[in-house]
Amino acid sequence: xxxxxxxxxxxxxxxxxxxxxxxxLPLIQEEVAAHGWLDSAALVNFVAxxxxxxxxxxxxxxxxVGTETGGIPGALCATLGxxxxxxxxxxxxxxxxxxxRNSKIVRGCMTGLKPAVVGLIGASVLSVGQTVFFPDGLLSxxxxxxxxxxxxxxxxxxxxxxxxxxxxxxxICLSAALGIAAGYAGLLG
Amino acid sequence: MPDKAARAVRxxxxxxxxxxxxxxxxxxxxxxxxLPLIQREVVDKxxxxTNDDILEVVAxxxxxxxxxxxxxxxxxxxxxxxxxxALLATVGxxxxxxxxxxxxxFVLREFESLTAVQYAFCGIRAGVLALIxxxxxxxxxxxxxxxLSYTVMAAAFVLVAFLGADxxxxxxxxxxxxxxxxxxxxxxxx
Numbered sequence: 001x002x003x004x005x006x007x008x009x010x011x012x013x014x015x016x017x018x019x020x021x022x023x024x025l026p027l028i029q030e031e032v033a034a035h036g037w038l039d040s041a042a043l044v045n046f047v048a049x050x051x052x053x054x055x056x057x058x059x060x061x062x063x064x065v066g067t068e069t070g071g072i073p074g075a076l077c078a079t080l081g082x083x084x085x086x087x088x089x090x091x092x093x094x095x096x097x098x099x100x101r102n103s104k105i106v107r108g109c110m111t112g113l114k115p116a117v118v119g120l121i122g123a124s125v126l127s128v129g130q131t132v133f134f135p136d137g138l139l140s141x142x143x144x145x146x147x148x149x150x151x152x153x154x155x156x157x158x159x160x161x162x163x164x165x166x167x168x169x170x171x172i173c174l175s176a177a178l179g180i181a182a183g184y185a186g187l188l189g
Numbered sequence: 190m191p192d193k194a195a196r197a198v199r200x201x202x203x204x205x206x207x208x209x210x211x212x213x214x215x216x217x218x219x220x221x222x223x224l225p226l227i228q229r230e231v232v233d234k235x236x237x238x239t240n241d242d243i244l245e246v247v248a249x250x251x252x253x254x255x256x257x258x259x260x261x262x263x264x265x266x267x268x269x270x271x272x273x274x275a276l277l278a279t280v281g282x283x284x285x286x287x288x289x290x291x292x293x294x295f296v297l298r299e300f301e302s303l304t305a306v307q308y309a310f311c312g313i314r315a316g317v318l319a320l321i322x323x324x325x326x327x328x329x330x331x332x333x334x335x336x337l338s339y340t341v342m343a344a345a346f347v348l349v350a351f352l353g354a355d356x357x358x359x360x361x362x363x364x365x366x367x368x369x370x371x372x373x374x375x376x377x378x379x
Binding site for chain 2: 017041083089108110120
């Protein structure tokens with residue numbers, strides 16, 4: 001029952017990711033791979049699509065994975081799943097939000113959750129890095145061909161621009177142009 | 190009289206929906222990028238909530254799960270028009286993403302096989318890695334710098350990256366560790 005599976009998986013993603021944006025990436029990566037819904041390159045490609053289209057990453061990825069696996073009903077189930085936990089929890093705390101925010105239990109959990117998200121995104125950087133630099137596995141193509149050096153160069157250029165606060169959409173356009181240039185120059189193998 | 194009041198609520202609800210539809214349609218990247226727009230539309234233009242409420246929205250969004258945009262929409266909607274308002278604002282903020290991605294996913298499949306697109310995505314993946322790396326850096330900077338923080342950070346990283354642990358139990362475990370340590374420290378101070 002693919003629709004129920006989509007709904008429950010994205011309900012889990014919506015209920016257990018704190019901090020928004022890329023904080024959701026580690027759990028999404030794991031779930032999407034475990035279900036075989038998207039391969040890792042397709043997921044990284046989609047991060048770029050999501051940055052270049054309106055709306056939050058979580059909604060975009062839910063709609064996309066839903067459409068790819070279950071058509072429009074799939075998109076509805078996945079998106080509803082990812083939104084529902086936020087919606088319900090905010091309604092529950094909206095009245096007594098000061099009490100909620102200042103409660104010792106919430107604050108205590110947050111002291112563990114904030115650094116956890118940093119560690120988890122660190123793990124995501126590593127696995128996305130593997131997808132970018134060693135797409136066929138660590139040992140098969142290690143340090144043969146020019147593709148890995150081109151990828152490294154594009155990463156370095158983009159990192160410089162990103163840290164200088166150039167808008168993500170411009171960084172994505174730049175990386176696409178560099179990729180096309182390198183490809184037609186025969187450097188991507 | 191109740192008729193007039195009902196109409197006022199209805200028009201307010203419609204404005205709420207359209208406002209969040211606009212916010213959803215014009216913020217790229219989501220999350221914190223939405224806050225200035227929410228501030229302009231909901232505080233400056235409509236006066237539905239105050240700037241202090243916006244700070245509350247940020248604090249609450251950070252300590253509740255889910256996308257920040259949804260948290261903010263639900264909160265502002267509820268404060269403005271009750272549960273019905275929360276529903277309208279949330280549907281409004283989600284709808285543009287949903288429609289755009291639905292359209293794109295059909296187009297994406299058509300173009301994926303083109304050589305130029307494959308080359309472009311080869312470059313784009315390296316660019317995305319840079320963006321995620323930047324996100325990691327900003328989140329690291331926002332994190333408190335103490336022994337507990339560094340330990341949890343390292344443990345979560347090693348468990349997931351090298352020991353193949355599942356993400357969900359790591360998230361729950363880290364929250365539990367944070368809770369236990371901070372309650373213990375709180376008690377010792379008394």
